[in-house]
Amino acid sequence: MSSPASQPDAARHLERAVGLAVANVADGGGPFGAVVVMPDGRTFDGVNRVTRDNDPTAHAEVVAIRRAAAETADFDLHGAVLYASCEPCPLCLAAALWARVGAVHFAADRRDAAAAGFDDAVFYEYFDGADRSLMPVAHVDLAGSGRPFEAWAAFAGRIEY
Amino acid sequence: MSSPASQPDAARHLERAVGLAVANVADGGGPFGAVVVMPDGRTFDGVNRVTRDNDPTAHAEVVAIRRAAAETADFDLHGAVLYASCEPCPLCLAAALWARVGAVHFAADRRDAAAAGFDDAVFYEYFDGADRSLMPVAHVDLAGSGRPFEAWAAFAGRIEY
Numbered sequence: 001m002s003s004p005a006s007q008p009d010a011a012r013h014l015e016r017a018v019g020l021a022v023a024n025v026a027d028g029g030g031p032f033g034a035v036v037v038m039p040d041g042r043t044f045d046g047v048n049r050v051t052r053d054n055d056p057t058a059h060a061e062v063v064a065i066r067r068a069a070a071e072t073a074d075f076d077l078h079g080a081v082l083y084a085s086c087e088p089c090p091l092c093l094a095a096a097l098w099a100r101v102g103a104v105h106f107a108a109d110r111r112d113a114a115a116a117g118f119d120d121a122v123f124y125e126y127f128d129g130a131d132r133s134l135m136p137v138a139h140v141d142l143a144g145s146g147r148p149f150e151a152w153a154a155f156a157g158r159i160e161y
Numbered sequence: 162m163s164s165p166a167s168q169p170d171a172a173r174h175l176e177r178a179v180g181l182a183v184a185n186v187a188d189g190g191g192p193f194g195a196v197v198v199m200p201d202g203r204t205f206d207g208v209n210r211v212t213r214d215n216d217p218t219a220h221a222e223v224v225a226i227r228r229a230a231a232e233t234a235d236f237d238l239h240g241a242v243l244y245a246s247c248e249p250c251p252l253c254l255a256a257a258l259w260a261r262v263g264a265v266h267f268a269a270d271r272r273d274a275a276a277a278g279f280d281d282a283v284f285y286e287y288f289d290g291a292d293r294s295l296m297p298v299a300h301v302d303l304a305g306s307g308r309p310f311e312a313w314a315a316f317a318g319r320i321e322y
Contacts, residue, residue, distance in 0.1 A: 014303050021236055021309035025316050031309035047173040051320040053225050056236045056260040057218065066216050076219045085298070085309055090288065091255035097284050098252055098298055099217040104298040107306035117321065122257050127251065127288040136298035137265040139248070142175050148182035148192035148246055149277040155186050159212040160278065 013037055013083040014107045020047050021060070028052055031116065032085055034060035034092075036068040036101070039079035044068035050104040060084065061092035065099045075161055076100050086113050089120040090127050174198055174244040175268045181208050182221070182246040189213055192277065195221035195244055195253075197229040197262070200240035205229035221245065222253035226260045236322055237261050247274050250281040251288050 013035050020033025030048030037043050046064025050056055061084050069075050077099040082088070086108040088096065096104060114121040126134055152158055181194025191209030198204050207225025211217055222245050230236050238260040243249070247269040249257065257265055275282040287295055310313050313319055 001253075001280070005211070010301055012301060015305075018303065020306060022312045025309065025312040025319070028281075028318065028320065029321065031313035033309070034176060041313055050236050050322050054234050054236045055233050056230055056238070057223055057227055057256045060261075062218055064180070066218055068178060069215045069217055075211050075215045077217070085306070087168075088298070089255065089259075090251055091259055091281055093252065093288075094172075094252035094255055094284060095218045096252075097287060098211075098220075098280075101296060102305070104296060105301050106298070107301060108310065112307060112310060116313055119259075123255060126258060127254075129208040129289075135254075135262060135265060137249070137267070138173055139270060140173060140266050141267060142179065142268040144179060146273060147179060149269065149273060150187065150295045151183050151186040152192035152277055158186070159189065159191065161191065161211050161217075 010083070010105050013043070013081075014085070014105060016043075016045075017060075017083045017085040018107055020045055024048060024060075029080070030060075030118075032060040034064040034082060034084045036064045036077065037081045038068065038072065038077070038082065042068075042072075044071060055074065059089065059092050061094050062095045065095050065101070069099060078102070081105065086110075089113075090123050171244070171266050174204070174242075175246070175266060177204075177206075178221075178244045178246040181206055181267055185209060185221075191221075191279075193221040195225040195243060195245045197225045197238065198242045198244065199229065199233065199238070203229075203233075205232060218252065220250065220253050222249050225264070226256050230260060239263070242266065245257045247271075248281070249275075251284050 017033040024047040032048040049058040084106040178194040185208040193209040207221045210219035245267040
């Protein structure tokens with residue numbers, strides 16, 4: 001069961017995320033910070049490291065989620081709450097969904113991000129399905145495409161996630 | 162400019178992705194594989210490592226994208242094509258968008274994944290906006306939420322991405 005943070009807690013965690021974001025700019029990273037708060041109160045920070053790590057997925061929220069999972073040695077962050085300096089983009093929302101994060105709070109929003117030159121808004125539109133021309137996704141009929149799932153069903157040692 | 166792969170090439174890369182997925186099951190990972198093909202023909206593989214690495218974001222496509230970016234020392238994979246053993250979930254699509262991947266080809270589809278017990282279909286619905294109760298996302302008014310973007314605009318050494 002997740003226990004939603006009280007409003008003063010939410011503001012405190014968001015202020016930390018914003019502070020991380022400001023500090024990250026001087027460190028040469030993008031202007032984004034995030035904090036994952038576990039049900040037991042442990043916190044894990046993340047900052048945007050896309051350009052420093054040459055990792056297009058190293059958004060602050062993803063970094064915080066990856067760190068929380070690694071340090072708790074559990075890919076399932078059930079009941080955790082994610083605090084982000086800015087509205088999470090689809091990458092970060094999907095990462096939080098897969099991590100079973102229970103709720104997300106953010107400070108600045110997608111329009112603020114767009115005004116600062118970030119593409120989140122375009123990517124939201126992509127998921128809205130209005131226009132996929134930005135990156136076409138095509139199904140290819142392939143004999144044997146079911147083999148991985150057959151192997152998975154047959155493998156007694158599988159760890160579900 | 163991305164140069165779309167010819168159909169025989171697409172089948173060959175998808176067969177490789179499917180083979181990686183099958184092999185990954187025996188290695189204790191999820192039944193997913195992916196290949197990033199760069200415009201110059203270099204290829205970078207990925208397999209699902211969620212449970213082995215305790216990383217909820219370590220989907221095959223994300224792993225392949227991260228590897229391609231790290232090994233080419235460039236967070237921008239403009240013109241690359243992503244081949245996936247199964248239809249990429251929203252996490253993987255968003256990672257590909259941010260990486261500026263030009264096109265995606267996949268073999269098995271989201272219904273195959275759902276039949277095998279994976280939540281991709283539910284997450285697609287989340288992005289369709291029909292039901293956000295799975296993970297509520299809330300804006301919190303916070304004084305100073307614009308500070309990171311102000312710092313970004315003022316920082317002469319920023320690297321845009």
